[in-house]
């Protein structure tokens with residue numbers, strides 16, 4: 410059974426077309442209507458989709474519900490795509506093909522493998538920055554870590570339990586794929602940016618997703634993220650302490666600035682270093698549990 414799974418929030422104008430265009434390529438279309446205030450659920454049902462409804466919690470929560478549903482219903486392949494019509498359902502077979510004929514666990518539709526896709530400069534830059542940060546935490550490299558057009562094998566559906574409620578779920582899933590040793594391939598897809606996409610909305614989303622990505626990656630590499638800055642601060646603290654002692658012993662002057670600086674930096678450095686060690690041990694303990 411192949412499922413097309415579509416998170417949709419207030420998409421009554423686009424959802425019918427996405428559902429009807431997806432149906433020929435899969436066995437079932439599932440729409441997660443996340444507390445829409447319009448007729449998304451009704452329109453999707455009339456177009457032939459099964460609709461899961463929940464109170465609005467965000468894109469990630471919808472993706473998580475779709476994973477649960479696909480797992481429960483024993484889907485062999487799950488393709489996720491957006492309900493706003495930006496992804497072209499006719500490209501579903503390209504993603505499915507990567508799984509069935511090339512045996513990968515996860516196929517990611519990338520906007521950046523084929524240069525004809527018109528993503529605007531600021532959006533492209535934002536996605537590239539988030540993607541670089543994400544790649545730092547995974548053992549593979551992707552060109553589009555934020556793509557919502559993806560296909561998952563049964564092994565991937567069983568192994569991945571997303572918890573992130575917002576857009577950062579795309580990053581979270583990639584880290585989980587990496588931790589579980591699942592295989593990944595990217596295939597070129599096109600995305601349409603016609604119609605209403607708000608720039609400000611995207612910028613604030615992007616900053617939030619980047620912060621979350623750093624959170625995930627820093628937990629994965631705590632020694633680099635907290636340990637190295639921690640040691641750096643300790644060293645600066647010791648140098649300032651040395652300057653204080655030097656002044657005190659040689660000129661009998663008390664240089665309060667360097668004394669305070671020394672104590673504060675040394676303590677901050679120590680806190681960061683201890684954090685690094687604790688996170689490192691915890692990450693080793695809980696690795697692979699989810």
Ligand SMILES: Nc1nc2c(ncn2[C@@H]2O[C@H](COP(=O)(O)OP(=O)(O)OP(=O)(O)O)[C@@H](O)[C@H]2O)c(=O)[nH]1
Nearest residue numbers: 416417418441442443467468471491492493606607
């Ligand atoms: N169920 C659910 N779906 C959501 C939620 N937020 C967004 N979506 C859906 O997820 C898909 C992607 O969201 P968009 O807001 O279009 O994100 P985007 O494509 O990165 O940004 P835009 O360029 O503004 O379209 C769309 O189909 C939305 O309807 C939510 O809170 N719940």
Ligand SMILES: [Mg+2]
Nearest residue numbers: 491493495606
């Ligand atoms: Mg969109």
